[in-house]
Amino acid sequence: MVARATAPARSAHGWLAAVIPASARRFRVLDDELRETLAEAGADLVDAEPDVEIGRAEELRGDAEVAVVPLGRSPQGGDVKLVRALDRGRRRLGLALETQRTRRRVAPLYPRTEVLRFDLAHPLQLPHLRLGRRTSFAERLPRRALVLGFREERTSLFEAVVEEAGRALGTPLVLHTPLVREGVIVAATNGTMLKVAVGPARGELLMAAAVLDSLHEAGPPPAVSERVPWPVAHGRTGLADWLLERRLPGRSGSPAVDGALLEDCLEFLVELHRAGGAEPQAAPADAELVARLGPPEHAETVLRLGRTVAERLSGFPRGFAHGDFWSGNLLTEGGRLTGVIDWDVAGQGFPALLDLLHLRLVAARRPSALNWGRAFVEWLLPWTEQGGDRVSAAYCERLGLEADSDQLLSVAAAYWLHRGAHQLGGYVERGRPAWIETNFLLPLVELSRLLGS
Structure with missing residues (x-):
């Protein structure tokens, strides 16, 4: 995030x-x-x-x-x-x-x-x-995100959250410039990050905490554990859910993922995949959600695609995946990976290579300004037909995995279902014909043709 x-x-x-x-x-x-x-x-x-x-x-x-x-x-x-x-x-x-x-x-x-x-x-x-009553911008910022257009006699909800989180940490929190994104306040504190959410973002915040707790129980190696913002405490105060997590060094938004940073990312993704065992396959569940949220006349085609993907990947290695692994969610310092943030769509049971496909697709589409669906069809699908590239080959070699073009295509289809479920569930563009055309129908038609589903 x-x-x-x-x-x-x-x-x-x-x-x-x-x-x-x-x-x-x-x-x-x-x-x-x-x-x-x-x-x-x-x-x-x-x-x-x-x-x-x-x-x-x-x-x-x-x-x-x-x-x-x-x-x-x-x-x-x-x-x-x-x-x-x-x-x-x-x-x-x-x-x-x-x-x-x-x-x-x-x-x-x-x-x-x-x-x-x-x-x-x-x-x-x-x-x-x-x-x-006139208020300053600094006063209005947290209250707008926390449904507080008023002042309470004793305290504001945001102040109450800070107080309660400080008690959980065992020391008062000292906040630095709260920033707001999609209903979530993110504030740096003394050695931690405080995230406060209300409304639709509440579930995502606690979901991320649960995912990180699950990953922590798996006991990942230092290549992963040192780069994860482990939860310190979380709770609910009135309207707000809050999460206090370990503050990691570095800054997000690296312009390019290559060289030593790319090497760090490969190491992280391989060890992250190994940290989680196989669970019920994600593709059918994602297909059911996409079918329910997408245009109803295409629901059966989506469900059929989900069954085809599940069958083709039945013996393919599965493990833990971040789900939104791209440069915007990577913290870097001196050209090296120091942390990975935004874990609300992570989980176990995902096919290997899913995170790498997302990283490569985002990197490919940004210079050309292609939207996601068109980049998927015009760049990622041809990439799978070519058998990937040296980066995917290095990833597969570290996992002891042989992935041919057919398997890469199946993983790409699972990736589209996963991202489609995430995007259709959270973006207003799903109601726009142009968005549906390029991000839903275009990939669905191509995948159905290539997989014969």
């Missing part, structure tokens, strides 16, 4: 960026769905940053004109309402969500979206709303 600050998504319903922290791409899908809901309810919203998140209409009436828009029923019981507050000059002061039975919880507003719930048992006090 390359940590970099991103501006909050904005739209005619800008409050949603604070209710559901997400990338701009994910935001557009959620916003389109919500726009239909609000249009049906007759809502007339203006574009503005929210100053209020959770509150009661009667608390606002002294200073503002309030409009209440019903949104539907809460699964927890009671009506869900949108409260719009305007001051006397008709400037919007903020938006609030309320439910009839409880005002401390944000409930799901429409299907397929997990909107954040506030834990009723959490010890933090109710927020004191301050309409129109």
Whole structure:
């Protein structure tokens, strides 16, 4: 994960960026769905940053004109309402969500979206709303990512997370410039990295912790263990999941992976593969997910491809894979590999070479600016027909593996299913015909033709 600050998504319903922290791409899908809901309810919203998140209409009436828009029923019981507050000059002061039975919880507003719930048992006090209060960018940054457009009397949620993580570590955390990416705050601390997530990113954060715990139990050699950000502690505070992990030296985003760095990567991938034993094959499960998320008229073709790949790779070595191994997730120092980050799609049971294929494909597509699907068809598939290159040959030699062009093609198909499941599950472009055409249909047609599935 390359940590970099991103501006909050904005739209005619800008409050949603604070209710559901997400990338701009994910935001557009959620916003389109919500726009239909609000249009049906007759809502007339203006574009503005929210100053209020959770509150009661009667608390606002002294200073503002309030409009209440019903949104539907809460699964927890009671009506869900949108409260719009305007001051006397008709400037919007903020938006609030309320439910009839409880005002401390944000409930799901429409299907397929997990909107954040506030834990009723959490010890933090109710927020004191301050309409129109000006805040600095440094104050707004963590609160925007953590659904906090307000200040609490005792502490903010982010401050509470820092306090709790410090207790778990046994020493107070000293943070350095929190950065936000896709709903996750990443902050360097004293010898560790603190990651705090809400909304869709919550599951990914704890999934990465579970994967790293599993890898640690396997007892990998120093070539792997010294380059992995092992979890130190993790937990849940109110709306937020947090992970405290070992801070590794180096910087991410090396422009090229070659020379000594490429040698380090080969060593890491070989030892990582050996660290995990074979588990149930990933290809059928990935195919089922791709079939479910992709265009329904192509579901049977995807499932048939998954069965073909599983059969062709039935005796192929399987092990641990990172799942997103490319230069952006590599930490380097002095041209050498010092760490590998972003483990949320890692796991066991993946065919050998999968991580290497991703590394080589990303490196090949970046100079030509090809999108992923077209690079897969125009570069990776011809690469497999040629039997790979010296890098894949060196990798196979270290594993004692003989991989011919047919096996490389099968691994490439498994790789496409794995990446397709990841991308279709997380990217808004899946709803765009052009994206589906180049990243889903084009590779699917070529793989089906080459594998006869």
